[in-house]
Amino acid sequence: MERSIRNEIVRLFVENPEGFLSGEEISRRVGCSRAAVWKQIEELRKQGYEIEAKPRQGYRLKYRPDRVAPEEIYPHLKTERLGCEIRYVESTPSTQNIAHQWAKDGAPEGAVVIAEEQVNGRGRMGKTWHSPPRTGIWMSLILRPPISLAEASQLTLLASVGVQEAISKETNLPTKIKWPNDILVQGKKVCGILTEIRGEQDRIHYVIMGIGMNVNTEAKDFPEELANVGTSLAMETGRKIHRASLVAVLLKELEQYYLLYLQQGFTPIRKKWEEKAGMLGQVITARSTQSTITGLAEHLNEQGALLIRTSSGVVPVYSAEIEWQ
Ligand code: BTN
Secondary structure: OOOOHHHHHHHHHHHOOOOOEOHHHHHHHHOOOHHHHHHHHHHHHHOOOEEEEEOOOEEEEEEOOOOOOHHHHHHHOOOOOOOOOEEEEEEEOOHHHHHHHHHHOOOOOOOEEEEEEEEEEEOHHHOEEEEOOOOEEEEEEEEOOOOOHHHOHHHHHHHHHHHHHHHHHHHOOOEEEEOOOEEEEOOEEEEEEEEEEEEEOOEEEEEEEEEEEEOOOOHHHOOHHHOOOEOOHHHHHOOOOOHHHHHHHHHHHHHHHHHHHHHHOOHHHHHHHHHHEOOOOOEEEEEOOOOEEEEEEEEEOOOOOEEEEEOOEEEEEOOOEEEEO
């Protein structure tokens, strides 16, 4: 697990919200020189942290800016693998691009790319993903599962189960999954997942699981075309949410389901997904570039396709936009 001096200093401050920590104590507990402590405190101040310094008492954290930087995530993170390395950027066209390059260069499984803002975020089916600064979680997770290309869509469904669980734990909001992996609150989308895969027929090289979650987005931040279809956790709960600790909860939930998947295969994930899905047992329309199918959404098959019962039989749907009343 990547643990820099700066991460450890923030961790100490987070664990001691009220009290002062002397420079000597920090250097002893982090295992670095006092000069290194002083340098990192200056760096944190530049990032917007307000750190009070008092002679003979030491340092006290008065204000933490809302950032999804590793030093904010690590004090909350309790995973083994996911988040083992985190690359953090202020602004990028898309975290997916950085993750692809990193994966090609040998990133370890569980590595994460996270940004405060994306200026060209990508959604499913060629859409764009609106990612305004400091409002959401825009992150890409690199995985290297030992599975075939045909099984890869199972990971997309796994991601939606993990995200749904994390949102429930953090907010208690009632959420539903819309096939394959949109997370809805009161029928509006709070999170979307874009899974991109590189590999050969029988072996995946890597998977980039891109997660976009509207966390502290306000109604005014949504462009007009999303105003009626998108929402955020803050809009639904009426309170601001600490994004970095939500990232940690999210990685923990994803890890639990990922390990379950590696040990027991897709069946337990499929069952969880079906419990949390919003449209099973209802008449739906599935639109893809090739066709439009209307019928009863029954359940998932073992590949993760949605089975729709139509007048001419049961049709498996692998990729489409779904609508239902
Ligand atoms: C969807 O269409 O619902 C999927 C949206 C996925 C958005 C995330 S944000 C982080 C990552 N980077 C991107 O450019 N897209 C994904």
